[in-house]
Amino acid sequence: MKSRSLRLIRCCLLLLLTFAAAQADGAKDTPAPAKVSLERVVIALKPDKNPELMTQERRRLADFLGARLGRPVEVIIPLSSAVILEGFANGSIDLGYLSATDMINAERINAATLLLAGEIGGRTDYRSYWVALKEKPYASVEDLRGRPIVFASRTSTSGFVIPLWDLKQRGLIRTARPEEFFGAGNVLYGTGYVSAIERVLAGQAEAAAVSYYVLDEDKHLTAEQRARLKKVAEQGPVPTHVIAARASLSAADRAALRSALEALNEPPHTALRDRLFTSKLITVDSVRHLASLRSAIEFLESAPKS
Numbered sequence: 001m002k003s004r005s006l007r008l009i010r011c012c013l014l015l016l017l018t019f020a021a022a023q024a025d026g027a028k029d030t031p032a033p034a035k036v037s038l039e040r041v042v043i044a045l046k047p048d049k050n051p052e053l054m055t056q057e058r059r060r061l062a063d064f065l066g067a068r069l070g071r072p073v074e075v076i077i078p079l080s081s082a083v084i085l086e087g088f089a090n091g092s093i094d095l096g097y098l099s100a101t102d103m104i105n106a107e108r109i110n111a112a113t114l115l116l117a118g119e120i121g122g123r124t125d126y127r128s129y130w131v132a133l134k135e136k137p138y139a140s141v142e143d144l145r146g147r148p149i150v151f152a153s154r155t156s157t158s159g160f161v162i163p164l165w166d167l168k169q170r171g172l173i174r175t176a177r178p179e180e181f182f183g184a185g186n187v188l189y190g191t192g193y194v195s196a197i198e199r200v201l202a203g204q205a206e207a208a209a210v211s212y213y214v215l216d217e218d219k220h221l222t223a224e225q226r227a228r229l230k231k232v233a234e235q236g237p238v239p240t241h242v243i244a245a246r247a248s249l250s251a252a253d254r255a256a257l258r259s260a261l262e263a264l265n266e267p268p269h270t271a272l273r274d275r276l277f278t279s280k281l282i283t284v285d286s287v288r289h290l291a292s293l294r295s296a297i298e299f300l301e302s303a304p305k306s
Helices: 002-029 055-069 081-090 100-108 157-169 193-201 212-216 223-227 251-265 270-277 286-302
Strands: 041-044 073-076 095-098 112-119 125-133 149-151 187-189 207-211 229-239 242-246 280-282
Touching (some): 041 055, 055 073, 055 251, 055 270, 081 095, 081 100, 095 100, 100 112, 100 242, 100 286, 112 251, 112 286, 125 157, 125 212, 149 193, 157 207, 157 286, 193 207, 193 212, 193 229, 207 212, 212 229, 223 229, 229 286, 242 251, 251 270, 251 280, 270 280
Parallel strands (some): 041 095, 149 187, 149 207
Antiparallel strands (some): 112 242, 112 280, 125 229
């Protein structure tokens, strides 16, 4: 009888130890919230994201960051990047996913600092493409002289700024007016990559300036649309998109936010990361990351318009 009681006690102790170990392992899987002084964190995604189509992803990102920061997190999609810059300046937005051009503009007004940048295939830059219908005879950007073309938008880094800078580098234009090369009335602007490509597919333009992934990856166009297109030329480098932090945040808050976002690089969270931010998020030197683009923007702003 005594022997059975001892065995029962030993079994109970073993169960208690096993439970305690499991609890300890569970605690390791759930990191302690990073120390952030903000009562609430607001992160703004790029305006070209569709708010309705991304409801689930926005909620998942808010839950993910909220668990790691120990604070409520709100994910918004403003109507324009200008709204994000204004939010940085007035303190209503803490984090923003921006193009490299928008990042430069944010730094100029001391509204934000670069927190993390995208890394694609081990690089922090990518290529811009001129894209045309496959049956067209164009084989280089020089072949597009005097032809109607469409830029992705007036502010797009890979769909306007870098392609225009490339024309200057090739000696095809002297001023910041693309009409100098393509001809008066031949320069159109879309409201994004897809709208620019749609004009090419509809025969309204001979070529479109877009990011490489519009043609090379199965994300923005249907298989049938991509099958009708070809790359005419490429230019770059184009600095990858960045996550910026409000300039008025403390160094401790920026560090906590960076750490929370970097956790997206770990499985099983990479799918959410790629859906929202395209690629791995890494720390970079802001000056070096944006260097190639600064020259292009200076050309756009300082070159005579006639």
